[in-house]
Amino acid sequence: MTDPKDTLASGATPPEARHIDKPRIEAAVREILMAVGEDPDRDGLQETPARVARMYAEMFGGLHMDPGRHLHKVFEEQYDEMVLVRDISFHSMCEHHLLPFIGTAHVGYIPRGKVTGLSKLARVVDEVSRRPQVQERMTHMVADLVESELDAKGVIVVLEAEHTCMTIRGVKKPGAITITSAVRGLLKKDASSRAEAMSLINKHS
Ligand SMILES: Nc1nc2c(ncn2[C@@H]2O[C@H](COP(=O)(O)OP(=O)(O)OP(=O)(O)O)[C@@H](O)[C@H]2O)c(=O)[nH]1
Numbered sequence: 001m002t003d004p005k006d007t008l009a010s011g012a013t014p015p016e017a018r019h020i021d022k023p024r025i026e027a028a029v030r031e032i033l034m035a036v037g038e039d040p041d042r043d044g045l046q047e048t049p050a051r052v053a054r055m056y057a058e059m060f061g062g063l064h065m066d067p068g069r070h071l072h073k074v075f076e077e078q079y080d081e082m083v084l085v086r087d088i089s090f091h092s093m094c095e096h097h098l099l100p101f102i103g104t105a106h107v108g109y110i111p112r113g114k115v116t117g118l119s120k121l122a123r124v125v126d127e128v129s130r131r132p133q134v135q136e137r138m139t140h141m142v143a144d145l146v147e148s149e150l151d152a153k154g155v156i157v158v159l160e161a162e163h164t165c166m167t168i169r170g171v172k173k174p175g176a177i178t179i180t181s182a183v184r185g186l187l188k189k190d191a192s193s194r195a196e197a198m199s200l201i202n203k204h205s
């Protein structure tokens, strides 16, 4: 039976819920609870496996989506300077520990006769983040999508994030920030354009 919480206001099932095997996640979470010495049938934990399954469907749902589709709608525009959306907040899950890494993305590109809606760059970041990830791959994926879907002359993507697997466990270094970048096309070839992009990214008002 479909869980009512998996149904959109429109009555439709969200796309990720169709692809993610939630009963299997529930069984696995129950196993984990027993493995750590908990009683999965005690009051507070009874609904936990189903909750965690819904959470993973939300956080990993991007695996079953094509983030490039957000860039299919474009506007013809003779603007050939850089367009940069800075400080796009994101959160993803590190694939090594399945713990969140949380930060901001900066996405810039130099158009070639067509531009995309600004929100679409943030939608791409969101969807690419909704899967088990490493920050480097996420950075490359966003850059590759913007370059190929928009046929952009140049692309720059910078991600800054705090990895909770480094802050709440293991080496325990709260405040350590990982910065990754990917540059494509003109921004890779031309140091002065790249420097301009970096100065815009680093400009804090
Ligand atoms: N390159 C990269 N490493 C990551 C990312 N997220 C987490 N990691 C690292 O993945 C590594 C996994 O290392 P392992 O030695 O296999 O695992 P571990 O014993 O849990 O390592 P510690 O975190 O050092 O305790 C750790 O160094 C993490 O900091 C990421 O996005 N990119």
Ligand SMILES: [Zn+2]
Binding pocket: 094, 095, 096, 097, 098, 099, 163, 165, 166
């Ligand atoms: Zn990790």
